[in-house]
Each structure stands twice: as structure tokens, then as C-alpha cells.
Amino acid sequence: MATALKQDDSGKNQPENAENVVVRFAGDSGDGMQLTGGQFTLSTALSGSDLATFPDFPAEIRAPQGTLFGVSAFQINFGSRAIETAGDQPDVLIAMNPAALKTNVDALRDGGLIIADAGEFGKRNLDKAKYENNPLDDGSLAKWQLLKLDISALTLEAVKPFGLGNKEALRCKNMWTLGLALWMFEREREPIIDWLKSKFAKLPDIADANIAALNAGHAYGETAELSGDGLGSGHLTTRKVGAAPSAPGEYRTVTGAEALSLGLVAGAQLADLPMFFGGYPITPASAILHHLSRLKEFGVTTFQAEDEIAAIAAAIGASYAGKLGITSSSGPGIALKGEAMGLAIMTELPLVIINSQRGGPSTGLPTKTEQSDLYQAIYGRNGDAPMPVIAARSPGDAFECAIEAVRIAVQYMTPVMLLTDGYIANAAEPWKIPDVSSLEPFPTSFLDTMPEGGLKPYSRDEKLARPWIKPGTPGLMHRIGGIEKGVDTGHIDYGAANHQQMTEIRRDKVLGVANSIPDQEVALGKAGGKLAVVGWGSTFGPIHQAVRRAVEAGKDVAHIHIRNIWPMPKNLGELLKSYDRVIVPEMNTGQLKTVLRDQFLVDAKPVNKVSGQPFTITEIEAAIEENLS
Amino acid sequence: MNEMTKITTLKDWETDQEVRWCPGCGDYAILKAVQRTMPELGVRPEDTVFISGIGCSSRFPYYMETYGFHTIHGRAPAVATGAKLANPDLDVWIVTGDGDALSIGGNHTMHLLRRNLNCQIMLFNNEIYGLTKGQYSPTSRVGTNSPSTPYGSVDRPASPCAFALGAGARFIARGIDIHKDLTNVLKAAHKHQGAAFIEIFQNCIVYNKDVFDEFAAKKTAASTQLLLADGEPMLFEKGAKGITLDRDTLSLKVVDVVDGDWQAANVIVHDVTNRAVAYMLIEMPFGEFPMAIGVLYDDPRPTFESAVIAQNEEAAKGKKRDLQALLNKGQTWTVAEPQHDL
Numbered sequence A: 001m002a003t004a005l006k007q008d009d010s011g012k013n014q015p016e017n018a019e020n021v022v023v024r025f026a027g028d029s030g031d032g033m034q035l036t037g038g039q040f041t042l043s044t045a046l047s048g049s050d051l052a053t054f055p056d057f058p059a060e061i062r063a064p065q066g067t068l069f070g071v072s073a074f075q076i077n078f079g080s081r082a083i084e085t086a087g088d089q090p091d092v093l094i095a096m097n098p099a100a101l102k103t104n105v106d107a108l109r110d111g112g113l114i115i116a117d118a119g120e121f122g123k124r125n126l127d128k129a130k131y132e133n134n135p136l137d138d139g140s141l142a143k144w145q146l147l148k149l150d151i152s153a154l155t156l157e158a159v160k161p162f163g164l165g166n167k168e169a170l171r172c173k174n175m176w177t178l179g180l181a182l183w184m185f186e187r188e189r190e191p192i193i194d195w196l197k198s199k200f201a202k203l204p205d206i207a208d209a210n211i212a213a214l215n216a217g218h219a220y221g222e223t224a225e226l227s228g229d230g231l232g233s234g235h236l237t238t239r240k241v242g243a244a245p246s247a248p249g250e251y252r253t254v255t256g257a258e259a260l261s262l263g264l265v266a267g268a269q270l271a272d273l274p275m276f277f278g279g280y281p282i283t284p285a286s287a288i289l290h291h292l293s294r295l296k297e298f299g300v301t302t303f304q305a306e307d308e309i310a311a312i313a314a315a316i317g318a319s320y321a322g323k324l325g326i327t328s329s330s331g332p333g334i335a336l337k338g339e340a341m342g343l344a345i346m347t348e349l350p351l352v353i354i355n356s357q358r359g360g361p362s363t364g365l366p367t368k369t370e371q372s373d374l375y376q377a378i379y380g381r382n383g384d385a386p387m388p389v390i391a392a393r394s395p396g397d398a399f400e401c402a403i404e405a406v407r408i409a410v411q412y413m414t415p416v417m418l419l420t421d422g423y424i425a426n427a428a429e430p431w432k433i434p435d436v437s438s439l440e441p442f443p444t445s446f447l448d449t450m451p452e453g454g455l456k457p458y459s460r461d462e463k464l465a466r467p468w469i470k471p472g473t474p475g476l477m478h479r480i481g482g483i484e485k486g487v488d489t490g491h492i493d494y495g496a497a498n499h500q501q502m503t504e505i506r507r508d509k510v511l512g513v514a515n516s517i518p519d520q521e522v523a524l525g526k527a528g529g530k531l532a533v534v535g536w537g538s539t540f541g542p543i544h545q546a547v548r549r550a551v552e553a554g555k556d557v558a559h560i561h562i563r564n565i566w567p568m569p570k571n572l573g574e575l576l577k578s579y580d581r582v583i584v585p586e587m588n589t590g591q592l593k594t595v596l597r598d599q600f601l602v603d604a605k606p607v608n609k610v611s612g613q614p615f616t617i618t619e620i621e622a623a624i625e626e627n628l629s
Numbered sequence B: 001m002n003e004m005t006k007i008t009t010l011k012d013w014e015t016d017q018e019v020r021w022c023p024g025c026g027d028y029a030i031l032k033a034v035q036r037t038m039p040e041l042g043v044r045p046e047d048t049v050f051i052s053g054i055g056c057s058s059r060f061p062y063y064m065e066t067y068g069f070h071t072i073h074g075r076a077p078a079v080a081t082g083a084k085l086a087n088p089d090l091d092v093w094i095v096t097g098d099g100d101a102l103s104i105g106g107n108h109t110m111h112l113l114r115r116n117l118n119c120q121i122m123l124f125n126n127e128i129y130g131l132t133k134g135q136y137s138p139t140s141r142v143g144t145n146s147p148s149t150p151y152g153s154v155d156r157p158a159s160p161c162a163f164a165l166g167a168g169a170r171f172i173a174r175g176i177d178i179h180k181d182l183t184n185v186l187k188a189a190h191k192h193q194g195a196a197f198i199e200i201f202q203n204c205i206v207y208n209k210d211v212f213d214e215f216a217a218k219k220t221a222a223s224t225q226l227l228l229a230d231g232e233p234m235l236f237e238k239g240a241k242g243i244t245l246d247r248d249t250l251s252l253k254v255v256d257v258v259d260g261d262w263q264a265a266n267v268i269v270h271d272v273t274n275r276a277v278a279y280m281l282i283e284m285p286f287g288e289f290p291m292a293i294g295v296l297y298d299d300p301r302p303t304f305e306s307a308v309i310a311q312n313e314e315a316a317k318g319k320k321r322d323l324q325a326l327l328n329k330g331q332t333w334t335v336a337e338p339q340h341d342l
Helices: A035-044 A100-108 A124-128 A150-163 A167-170 A171-186 A192-199 A206-225 A258-270 A286-292 A306-319 A331-336 A340-347 A374-379 A395-412 A422-426 A496-516 A535-550 A573-577 A590-600 A617-628 B026-041 B057-063 B076-086 B098-104 B106-115 B160-165 B184-192 B275-283 B305-317 B323-327
Strands: A021-028 A052-058 A071-079 A092-095 A114-115 A143-147 A249-255 A276-280 A300-304 A324-329 A353-358 A390-393 A415-421 A427-431 A477-479 A531-537 A557-562 A565-568 A578-586 A606-607 B049-050 B067-070 B092-097 B119-125 B169-175 B197-200 B225-228 B241-246 B253-257 B289-298 B332-333
Touching: A021 A035, A021 A171, A021 B160, A035 A052, A035 A071, A035 A171, A035 A192, A035 A258, A035 A427, A035 B057, A052 A422, A071 A100, A092 A171, A100 A114, A100 A124, A114 A167, A150 A167, A150 A306, A171 A192, A171 A206, A192 A206, A249 A258, A249 A395, A258 A286, A258 A324, A258 A353, A258 A395, A258 A415, A258 A422, A258 B323, A276 A286, A276 A340, A276 A573, A276 B076, A276 B169, A286 A300, A286 A395, A286 A422, A300 A306, A300 B049, A300 B076, A306 A324, A306 A331, A306 A340, A306 A353, A306 B076, A306 B106, A324 A331, A324 A395, A324 A427, A324 A557, A324 B067, A331 A340, A331 A374, A331 A535, A340 A353, A340 A415, A353 A395, A353 A422, A374 A390, A374 A415, A374 A565, A395 A415, A395 A427, A395 A496, A415 A422, A415 A535, A422 A535, A477 B057, A531 A535, A531 A590, A531 A617, A535 A578, A535 A617, A557 A573, A565 A606, A573 A578, A578 A590, A578 A617, A590 A606, A590 B253, A590 B305, A606 A617, A617 B049, B026 B057, B026 B184, B049 B076, B057 B067, B057 B092, B067 B098, B076 B092, B076 B106, B076 B119, B076 B305, B092 B098, B098 B160, B098 B184, B106 B119, B106 B160, B106 B225, B119 B184, B160 B169, B160 B197, B160 B275, B169 B184, B169 B225, B184 B197, B184 B289, B241 B332, B253 B275, B275 B289
Parallel strands: A021 A092, A092 A114, A114 A143, A276 A300, A276 A324, A324 A353, A353 A415, A390 A415, A477 B067, A531 A557, A531 A578, A578 A606, B049 B067, B049 B092, B092 B119, B119 B197, B169 B197, B225 B289
Antiparallel strands: A021 A071, A052 A071, A052 A427, A249 A427, A249 B332, A390 A565, B169 B289, B241 B253
């Protein structure tokens, strides 16, 4: 991938054909970098390139301007072939101030291009970024190409006709930068212009100023290329990144939070149930609450509860009353919901619990990604409290996983934990829009008449699921609760033999979910061989690319990615044992590794990263290399 | 509700479950009062749900032949909120205690009252943790000796009704477990559209025996209880005493009523919609004043679930429930066929 932007020997400004390019926009958290990245993503997706993004922003909403901890970045990897990660190293870094340069430049590949807003490199900002000298002038950036542009001044000039105040005018900087980026990669401006018009429909002056800045950035690229000016060591050239091959169909971009929300709506529809969603604001899970709260026409009721416990308790109450109860949070909130999960397990009510994982423990790294809640998901409750757990591997996959979580919850009368993470929640990717008619319905049935032999609220079907009886149903009044239930009757029963039996039933019911899930497939490579790289969740991209490169280089490596974390697919143990070695890259200190060792007595080896950043492909490649030698 | 709507008898509301409270517990009297009241409400067992938390009081649902959900400590209001939003036709009763509602579940109680979920909340106040064997509770009086406070408790108690009023409750009442008037309080609570908060003084005969005797004892009730009725003067001591407003200090005071002429003594006529007077009645220090019993405050406002449902309907109006269209929303592009193989 690093071949894309190597400076050509001729030094001429010719369009380069790149297989893929990684661009990182970095600026102050008030500079609108996420917006810039998001719009660049949209335009890139519409051009048909495959892509993956990685928004990386601070926990502070508006950290003091110009500071190192206030830097917000958005990385996009796009290309004319399948893209599975947001890219290891940026090829292009757009730095809107000294702090953005300082915190991001080390990630840039050698020879990569820096575009810096020289207008922001005054003493004050340099001090805030703890630079003694101006890095744009002191030669410290020599191993990269450098383009110094006074974006601030150029923007002020471009928006002059609209009579904005200085502060307002400077807020158009991100659109100027976007315009330049669109020019560089030959992307269309139209979708952005349409978006600006609709976003600022009530403020036409602001819309026009932003459009003018966008056009000015674009025009700047054209002129600068022609004039071949000497603004630094770098050259402004356009890069062609073509459309990526993909299956025929209609596409859109989707973030994990969007796809998951849509999947829940689809799941509820397939189950023929109205949805009740109880949530409490928490990063990075809130986006799901926001999406669903706008979908009332799909029978969705959203409830912002007073706390995490109330959010799940209300969802349990709604399931009890016959709706599909759903709650969502991130690690700290999931911890608070633990006791209520036990109640749902004991009362055997369907419930979907979504954990958008972030760095922990405690408050940890609220805006950074991690996979360290796997133990919590499988084991994190008092008592023997089994619960199915599934994990989405990408934004698009979150749609299918949400449907699967709903199916398991209603068919097995059990709470289900659905794991995603901060990376999946925020990252965008092109998504082939599913054909709704191809989704298989699983309509819910309620018990509404007295069964032969009398009412037994804890009787079982072949899946060991108990009947779902809605309050309001004549003749079937009964009581449920968190105290141990008598087998079949559901009456309070503290008996020794009864508790043994009920504990085993709850365990077997959840283990039985394995009968309804597909066998574990090998995502890439073959079954059996020297090395299996086993992952779960959002590590799919880097593992897949690293294994692909290894396989292309003739190495005996396979990629296995587990969606059903609990219970695991029935063939998984045998499959893992068919390899000489098994490594498990995870963004934690080895949680899936431990579960695999426990379940299958395989000598799984950990590959861990807990920096709040996703794995790079290179890191996985290195682990593969190490384990093959 | 009148007799015409009676569709059940007391027997229809009793379960076959063995009642497991201590012999002599005030809970028995409350259970009977509720079972006696239900037929008079004209409601059906299948539409009725009793939802409880944890504690002695929270065993209540097992003994009502209705739907019942014995949840977890303090969370009954949250479970009830979900159930009611899911099916607003359910007639929801929350059964809770002083520890359940005001300690571990204080947050949920506050928000349920603030939101005004249409339900009845019966808070059995016995000023003690019974099921965990007698620790002092958030309503225990200063100096309460208990296993966890062998030298007496030092923290000031919460006042359930003052808490409810402060949280925005629109119906607040007090009752006594063995009081025959409890059914009238329950009926008024059920009639109220919105969150109806009832503090029931309940005698824990094992860990806090007769703690309310000073006003609950039948023998002295005439002089220790102010039985409130909407539109009636606030009289007690068989009409010999009344409550009036001291206009200088803007506070209540007890006055003698001579020859039944309460108007001459400026005795206040109870107006259940008067929030300021409700607050003064709740805060009357016992001893100097009688204990106010009955409906203290009743001034309905639109309920939470009706507002949620109305907004859901409004927001959905004119929109098609088309999942495919939802998935295709926004800017999309079409890939005609694969360009080349990888």
C-alpha cells in the first residue's frame, strides 16, 4: 500500500494511480475534522472506491484550543481493491495546527505527504503544542514531503464576500481543506454542496460561505498544480483511486451504530414484535439510542431512563408485557446492568443487551476502542447465569448480528449480549443494502390459551424455552420473579434438587443455542495446517488483510473469525485442533484466548494490543511471521 | 366505582400460595385490604399486575391472583415503567418498602413520580429492614438501635410523603395497615390518573413492634389522627379540635372548636388540590399535631405513558413502515457487475 504516493523520480506532477490511499485529517476538536472526514467518506463511497474509516477523537467536547489533548483525527483508507482496515500508516496527513501535527506525524509513512495550515503555526500555538521551533521551518520533517499552505488566510479570502465575522469565517477552514482533498483524489463536490445546502437551509449565508470555501480549496489545487509553486518539499498532484470491485447491488455507507439500529428494527419486524429500547447516555453507545428515537413509525418506543439499571429494568418490564425489550450501553453501564441481566435469565424473558465496548476498566478510555469486555459478557454476573453472546466484526456485520441476537432472544426466551466496540460504532464502510424479502422471518408466538394439563409457566418446548405469556391474557395469571423457580410450575422453590435441576436447565438451554447456529467457517485459507489466526469482533479487518498477504506469499495460514462467542459453534474445537498452532489477536490481554483454552484444551497463544487503537496489518503480519518460524 | 361494576369477588383475588409473612405482621392486613378493594374497582385480574422489588412487602405479588412480577431490589418502578409503556392498558400496582423505595431504589421512585406514570405505588413503611433481620432503614428515627447501629442511628430519617411531593407526585396519601379506611385510600389512588403514592404505616412485629402505636393505636386514634376528606373541615378529637392557618407565621396550628362551630374557629376545609397545604400537612410534627391520614394531595396531570404514546403516534404520522426504504435511505450507488476478479 505504501507504493501509492511515492514521489516520482521525474518530480513532475502527473496523476498517480494508487491501489489505495490512507488520508488522515487532524485538527483541533473544534475544527470540524470528523465532519470533514465524514463528507470525504461520502464522496469517496459515491465514486465506488471501497473504504474504511477510523474516527479518533478526544473525550473532551471542546478541549482548550490548540492543545495536544484536544486533537481530533479522522482517518480514511480507500482503494480500488477490497479495503478491510482504516490503514496502518497514513500516506497523507492534513494537519490544521501544530498540536495536530505533533500528535499524528509519527504515524505517517516515510515519504508521506504533510499538508499543514501554516497560518496556525504562530508562537502561541507552537507553545501549546510544546514545539520550541517551528517544525515547518527547522528541517525536522525532512523525511516527509511537506506542503505549507496558509489555509486560514486562504479561507478568509474565499469567504470575504459573505461578511462573516472572523471566527465564523475561520470555521469554513475545514471545507476549504475538504475542497483541496476532493481535488487531490478527483472526487465530486456535488454531494457535499447538496449536503451543505440542506444543513444550512435556514442560514443561506453560512451555506454559501462554506460552499465558496470548498470551491476555493478545490480551485487552489488546480492552480497550484499548474503553477508548480514552491511551498515546501511536496507537490500537489491528483491521485486516481479507482472503483473497487464489489458484488452487484445497491450500496450506501453505514456506521456500526447505524447498521446495528437498522438490524434491530429488522429483527423486531422479523419477530413480529414492537420494540422497546431503554438507554442511558454513554459514549460510544448513545448513537444507537439517537438513531432508534427517530424511527417511531417502525413501532419503536425509546426511553431515556434515569440510569443504566432503569434502562435495562424498563426493557425487562417491556419484554414481560410482550414487546421486544432492548438495552444498550458500554462497559461501565453494562456492569451496572449485571443484576438485572440475572433477573432476565431467571425469569427467562427475551432481551437484547448491546455493549459498544471502550477502553477500561472504570471510565477508562471513553472514546477509544477495546475488546476487553469479553469475560464480562460471558461470565460477568452473580450465580450460574449463562447468556448467549455474539460479536459483530464490522459496521455492516452489525446489521446481521442484531437480527441474530433478536432471533436467539425470542426463540430461546433469554437475554442475549451483542458485542460491538467503539471502532465499529463510529467507523463507516460501504454496505451492500440487504434485500428485505431475503431475510427469513421468525414470528413470535405467545401462549394465550390454557394448555392441556393446566398452566405451567416454566414448562419447556424442544429448545427448552418456556412459554411467553403477556399480562392481560385471561385465565393465565401467574407470578414470576428473581427467586428460584420450581421446575414447570414457576412457584417459589428453594429445594436443593430443584435448584440443581433448574441451574442445569438454564445452562442446557443456552448451550442448545449452538444447535441453531452455523458451523464455524474458515474466513480465509484452509481447514487444518500450520497456523490459525483466530479473532472476534472488529479485529476482522487487520487479521484478514494480514492473512491474505501471508497466503499470497505462499504461507500456510488461515483466518478464523468467531461470531458466536457463547455458545461456540459445535465444530470449533475440532477445527482449532486441526492446526499446529493457534494465535488469537485481541484488543485485550487475552480473553478469548483463555476461553478457547478452557473450552477446547488448545494451546492458543495471545497477541495483544490495548492502546485504544485498532491493530495494524503489520502488527498481525509480524505475529504470523513469528509463529511460522 | 359503584357496585354495578363489580365483576369479581374477594376469592377471585386470592392465590393458592402459602403466605410466608411472620404471624401478626401488618402485611396480612394490607393484603386483605387490597383483596377486599379489588372487586370494588371493577377491574379484572388478568389486566392487573403487581410489581415489587425486594423485601418483606415485595412478596406481595405471590398472594394476588393477578399477573405478578417480583423483581430486584429497588427496581420495581423501572420495570413497571417498561411494562406500562409496552401496554398502557395494564393496571399496575407497585409494592415496595421504605428501604426498597427510598434507599436502593430512591432514584427510580423519584423519576417515576416526576414522570407521572399511571400506576399505584404502595410503600409499606415499617421504619426497618425486616427481611435482612432488623437493620435501621432510611425512615428510622434518630437513635434507632439495630444490629448495624448498636449505639443508635445518627442520620435523620426521610419523610416518604415529603419526598414524593418534592419529586412532583400528583397524588399522595397515607394509610395504616389495620385501619378500615385503607380501602378508601386505595380506591382514591386507583381512581387518580397518574402516579398515586400511598405511604402505608405497617407494623413489623418482629423488628420494630408498635413503632407507630402513638398514632396508630385504636384506643387513642380519635385524638392522634387527623382523618382527611376532600371538602370537609380538618377536625379531630371528635370534632373538638381542628387545624387552622396561623396567618402571622404562615403555618398550621391546632385550635379548639366550641360547640361544633368550626367555621368560627377558622378550621381549614381540606382541598386535595392545594399543594401548599398538602406540604404543611405532611410536615406537621407529630405530638404537637395529630398525624394526617387519608388523601393529602390529589391533582392529576397528563400521564407519562399517554404523552409518550401521543408523541410516538404524532412522529409516525404519514410515514410508511417500509423497512426496505429505510435501509435505502440517503445517498446510494449501484454496482452493476464485478469489474474484475481479485
